[in-house]
Amino acid sequence: MFRLERVKYRDILDIHALTIPKDKVTCVVGESGSGKTTLLRLFNKMISCTEGEIYYNNNAISAIDSIELRREIVMLPQTPTIFTGTIRDNLLIGLKFSEKPSINDERLTEILKMVSLKKSLEENAENLSGGEKQRLALGRVILMGPTVLLLDEPSSSLDEDTERIIIEQLVHCTRQNGKSLIMATHSKKIAQNYSDTIIEMKNGKVVDTRRIVDG
Amino acid sequence: MDKVIDLQIWQLAAAYIFVGILLFIVRLRGIPREKEIIISSIRMTLQLILTGYILIYLFDNSNPFLTILAVGIMEIFAVHNIFKRVKVKLSNKLKIIIALSMVAGTTLSLLFFIFVVINLSPWYDPRYFIPIGGMLIGNSMTGISLGVSRLVEGMTDQKHLIESALMLGATSKMASKGIVDSAFDSAILPTINSMVGMGIVFLPGMMTGQILSGTSPVTAIEYQIAVMLGIVGSVALTVMLFVQFGYKTFFNEQHQLNI
Numbered sequence A: 001m002f003r004l005e006r007v008k009y010r011d012i013l014d015i016h017a018l019t020i021p022k023d024k025v026t027c028v029v030g031e032s033g034s035g036k037t038t039l040l041r042l043f044n045k046m047i048s049c050t051e052g053e054i055y056y057n058n059n060a061i062s063a064i065d066s067i068e069l070r071r072e073i074v075m076l077p078q079t080p081t082i083f084t085g086t087i088r089d090n091l092l093i094g095l096k097f098s099e100k101p102s103i104n105d106e107r108l109t110e111i112l113k114m115v116s117l118k119k120s121l122e123e124n125a126e127n128l129s130g131g132e133k134q135r136l137a138l139g140r141v142i143l144m145g146p147t148v149l150l151l152d153e154p155s156s157s158l159d160e161d162t163e164r165i166i167i168e169q170l171v172h173c174t175r176q177n178g179k180s181l182i183m184a185t186h187s188k189k190i191a192q193n194y195s196d197t198i199i200e201m202k203n204g205k206v207v208d209t210r211r212i213v214d215g
Numbered sequence B: 001m002d003k004v005i006d007l008q009i010w011q012l013a014a015a016y017i018f019v020g021i022l023l024f025i026v027r028l029r030g031i032p033r034e035k036e037i038i039i040s041s042i043r044m045t046l047q048l049i050l051t052g053y054i055l056i057y058l059f060d061n062s063n064p065f066l067t068i069l070a071v072g073i074m075e076i077f078a079v080h081n082i083f084k085r086v087k088v089k090l091s092n093k094l095k096i097i098i099a100l101s102m103v104a105g106t107t108l109s110l111l112f113f114i115f116v117v118i119n120l121s122p123w124y125d126p127r128y129f130i131p132i133g134g135m136l137i138g139n140s141m142t143g144i145s146l147g148v149s150r151l152v153e154g155m156t157d158q159k160h161l162i163e164s165a166l167m168l169g170a171t172s173k174m175a176s177k178g179i180v181d182s183a184f185d186s187a188i189l190p191t192i193n194s195m196v197g198m199g200i201v202f203l204p205g206m207m208t209g210q211i212l213s214g215t216s217p218v219t220a221i222e223y224q225i226a227v228m229l230g231i232v233g234s235v236a237l238t239v240m241l242f243v244q245f246g247y248k249t250f251f252n253e254q255h256q257l258n259i
């Protein structure tokens, strides 16, 4: 799905060749500062590589309209963003920005359940805890049903149980709907248990690509 | 005109006692501002005397080119003043947008005012053209200065929010709407507020001048109302132009934030 050819981003990232398969779960691991976030940002064109080219379904990414691309490849940033307003407003804002039709409260409540957020839709989103904000932001991007979901450490402020439940559902959902999921994570466990491919990064380079065989 | 009390030199000199009082207080309290006070009093005096002579010359030699030149110089000073006054760092692109919005917005409003509202003849009569131009330019300058600060600060402080919106598929216009609106709002608010206080809290300079020089208060008020509305229009137009084009300088053609 993604193919990188001699990609460089300033002096931060240097990837000679990398392929990310379609309809799979891919985890990007590596120590802090190794370039995980930078890599994800390249995929939805929040930044453009300074050298080389990235292909998305065999089309050069530089030639694809950024807005259209980002409506298909949605990214959840590392620090969750909360917009002023209620939980409902925060869930719906993704659909609004991407000019997709709005949806009813029933579906919104389902999403809240999926990210284990036991709150009412009317509640002011600014009062949520760090972990709750993270789950709300996650719910927002799941709701948009993108073809490719880029998650930058989606569970960094969650406890182990909540993390496991949410990621499990998310992965299940992705596989069921034939979508792709690319996730940067610190958790070796998550990477090992849920991904089809693990990409390991170090100092802006890919040092290992492992395919996990179903078992 | 014979009602006007022409000030004698010694009377004018007496008015400088006010500065003396200020200097006295400042010295008493040990505030190190004496130099600035003296320099600004002298500058004010010299600048006004100079302007007085220039205006006498312009009024005696009523000529469209000189009039336009005078307004053009005011325009340049105003733009320069905005660059100096705004504390944040400005990109070259943004500076160009500031200058263009100032010139386009104030010129359009001034022409509308001269040709439609007061239907001046000849249109370049410096007695009207120059002071009215000055008021539109001065107020638009204040408005844009506020708008610029708010826009640049908003873009840098809320970078994270804008990026998140972009990641959700927003266009750069959608992503910066909140910041653009608040910049516009804070830029025109002082002008709107000054309409509320008009005539009650203070008599605006132009009206005071006209009344002092013997114009009937009714005429002075008519002019003041027209000028105030002209100022509102000019400020709104310049600031609108500025924010509409200004926010775009923060993005590249790939809808990426370039700060």
Ligand SMILES: Nc1ncnc2c1ncn2[C@@H]1O[C@H](COP(=O)(O)OP(=O)(O)OP(=O)(O)O)[C@@H](O)[C@H]1O
Residues within 6 Å of the ligand: A012, A030, A031, A032, A033, A034, A035, A036, A037, A038, A039, A078
């Ligand atoms: N805009 C930028 N300007 C300069 N340096 C940057 C910029 N963005 C990232 N970097 C640098 O690039 C390197 C990789 O950053 P990146 O955010 O991709 O790391 P990461 O793997 O996501 O780390 P973490 O696990 O801490 O989130 C870091 O050293 C960072 O300081």
Ligand SMILES: [Mg+2]
Residues within 6 Å of the ligand: A036, A037, A038, A078, A152
């Ligand atoms: Mg990161």
